[in-house]
Amino acid sequence: MNSIQSTAFCLNQPLAPQSLLHRHRRLAPPAASAISIDYDDESKHHTITIPSFLSDDESDISGTYPSLLHKIHVLPFLESEESARMLKIARAYAEASSSWDQQDSTRHVSYQTVDFAVEESVDMSQYLQDINFQERIFGLLSEEYDVDVEDLSELDFFCASYEASGDDVQTDRETMDRLEFHRDGSLLSFTVLLSRPEDFEGGGTIFDALRGAADESDQQSTVLKAPGSIQPLKAGYATLHSGKILHGGHVVTKGQRIVLVGFVDVDLRNMREGALGSAAKEWGRNDVREFWNQRRLLKTKQQKASWNVSNWRYLPKKGRSCLGKCSMPASLLGSIENRSKPEIIRERRLRSEDRLLRDIMLPRAERGEKIEEELGEWREVSLEDMDGLMIGWEE
Ligand SMILES: O=C(O)CCC(=O)C(=O)O
Numbered sequence: 526m527n528s529i530q531s532t533a534f535c536l537n538q539p540l541a542p543q544s545l546l547h548r549h550r551r552l553a554p555p556a557a558s559a560i561s562i563d564y565d566d567e568s569k570h571h572t573i574t575i576p577s578f579l580s581d582d583e584s585d586i587s588g589t590y591p592s593l594l595h596k597i598h599v600l601p602f603l604e605s606e607e608s609a610r611m612l613k614i615a616r617a618y619a620e621a622s623s624s625w626d627q628q629d630s631t632r633h634v635s636y637q638t639v640d641f642a643v644e645e646s647v648d649m650s651q652y653l654q655d656i657n658f659q660e661r662i663f664g665l666l667s668e669e670y671d672v673d674v675e676d677l678s679e680l681d682f683f684c685a686s687y688e689a690s691g692d693d694v695q696t697d698r699e700t701m702d703r704l705e706f707h708r709d710g711s712l713l714s715f716t717v718l719l720s721r722p723e724d725f726e727g728g729g730t731i732f733d734a735l736r737g738a739a740d741e742s743d744q745q746s747t748v749l750k751a752p753g754s755i756q757p758l759k760a761g762y763a764t765l766h767s768g769k770i771l772h773g774g775h776v777v778t779k780g781q782r783i784v785l786v787g788f789v790d791v792d793l794r795n796m797r798e799g800a801l802g803s804a805a806k807e808w809g810r811n812d813v814r815e816f817w818n819q820r821r822l823l824k825t826k827q828q829k830a831s832w833n834v835s836n837w838r839y840l841p842k843k844g845r846s847c848l849g850k851c852s853m854p855a856s857l858l859g860s861i862e863n864r865s866k867p868e869i870i871r872e873r874r875l876r877s878e879d880r881l882l883r884d885i886m887l888p889r890a891e892r893g894e895k896i897e898e899e900l901g902e903w904r905e906v907s908l909e910d911m912d913g914l915m916i917g918w919e920e
Pocket residue numbers: 685704709716729730731772773774775784786
């Protein structure tokens with residue numbers, strides 16, 4: 526992209542003294558921690574590069590920073606008549622089906638969303654076909670993330686509504702005003718804004734890795750708003766990102782935000798084997814750590830006056846030797862408090878995310894052949910043909 530205006534700013538993290546760096550090598554602050562925003566005035570395309578959270582000398586990383594997956598793109602996508610028409614179809618379907626009146630979606634495992642799948646609405650599916658929606662969005666994703674269009678497949682397209690809480694108090698509608706931080710099942714995801722920015726306040730797609738940094742940017746001229754949420758300038762704009770970057774729907778404080786969201790899968794031949802598995806393992810470990818550290822903190826705080834902890838699992842190793850018989854060393858509570866600090870846990874999470882974004886995509890030269898699935902031909906079969914194939918079948 527021809528970058529006309531470029532902004533870069535730092536997270537302003539002080540460097541730890543050498544001794545600390547040595548003791549907590551794995552948690553050392555990143556060498557370079559800056560967000561860069563490129564803007565091309567002609568195409569109105571913003572490219573936001575999420576910061577680096579690792580130092581470049583960490584030996585076991587295959588890719589470099591920034592990879593294409595570190596980039597979040599915000600750009601005009603649908604013509605204004607197209608997004609207006611889609612909004613109309615979406616509203617009509619949601620009204621007729623009450624899809625936006627209840628939190629019942631199974632799309633996100635741990636929390637409910639207010640949406641409907643595009644395929645449920647005949648009119649919406651038809652319109653998306655008429656305007657070649659899938660071909661167009663796949664074309665964009667293919668170009669920005671360097672994946673062949675043939676290697677992209679639709680996992681899910683759905684239309685979600687966020688409404689400011691309080692607007693629905695008079696009714697029994699269950700709406701949502703935000704979506705908690707999560708990672709999508711897909712490597713690539715997109716959000717197309719259907720409602721007009723002037724119809725709601727707040728909102729946007731919020732990224733953990735961009736949190737805090739937006740305060741320092743020029744709020745008027747960018748799509749990146751505090752605290753790390755990306756708010757497109759017009760209806761019809763698309764936000765493209767890797768679904769593996771921790772993100773959510775930022776809280777809508779007024780009005781209604783309606784978006785079309787898509788999860789797009791990438792064929793395995795493009796991906797480095799094991800990269801996603803180890804990141805997922807690390808995130809799982811982190812969640813468990815977070816839980817236990819919080820629990821330890823609570824327990825030790827409760828027992829601070831007369832320290833008599835009977836369950837050693839709540840204690841770090843160095844506290845276990847004097848279980849139940851001594852007073853709590855002042856340093857112990859401090860160290861437990863330190864470990865359960867959300868910033869430290871966040872830092873760990875961001876480091877494994879950064880590692881994944883560097884590692885997961887194979888360079889073109891290392892990608893294998895695409896394996897076409899052989900479906901064979903349909904033919905009629907007799908009951909004798911089926912003999913032995915129908916396990917558990919009883920006449
Ligand atoms: O509302 C948004 O911009 C993000 C939605 C999202 O992340 C999701 O539905 O998975």
